[in-house]
Amino acid sequence: AQSVTQLDSQVPVFEEAPVELRCNYSSSVSVYLFWYVQYPNQGLQLLLKYLSGSTLVESINGFEAEFNKSQTSFHLRKPSVHISDTAEYFCAVNPKLNSGAGSYQLTFGKGTKLSVIP
């Protein structure tokens, strides 16, 4: 089984300041990692994902996340936030299994609400 811990439920940050949203996971097998974003009153959208290869992955709107296997972490960062980044962010893991019901499971963290202050 997998579990995901998002260490901060709410993160307020001033506009143009940097931000880090933390995500740690636990799993007995290797995992694929995802960050989803949920803007107010909307569904979840994929922000970025780590599948393999380079441990640093980037999104089109300036977010990046780094996979750290030894620390079982996948923290999300942005060097300068905008008002439009105000949203809830969810970290999720999907086990690397070749087949079976377990390979479909996507386990989510409880979310971090990012509030960007003008």
Add this chain to the structure above:
Amino acid sequence: NAGVTQTPKFQVLKTGQSMTLQCAQDMNHEYMSWYRQDPGMGLRLIHYSVGAGITDQGEVPNGYNVSRSTTEDFPLRLLSAAPSQTSVYFCASSYLGTLYNEQFFGPGTRLTVL
């Protein structure tokens, strides 16, 4: 493509009433799932399906039924609504041809049970 669509967007029920939340996708995805989102709880899986005629339970299945008669549709039925089922419900779908499960989400249905 419309992606994943859900109806209705909002619904108010009285305790004991039944209803069906609709979900459809036009991406020919094999995998479809239902989640509920409650404050501070993240998303919890209710039921999922890996193809027409195949469904299985998730983490919180009690009080909900599903069926999958076509690839496109995956309705969620509340048999006898309870206040504990007040939540926001999301449907999601994904393609099973890759090794990872990247899910696409609908806009959600906000349900209140009085």
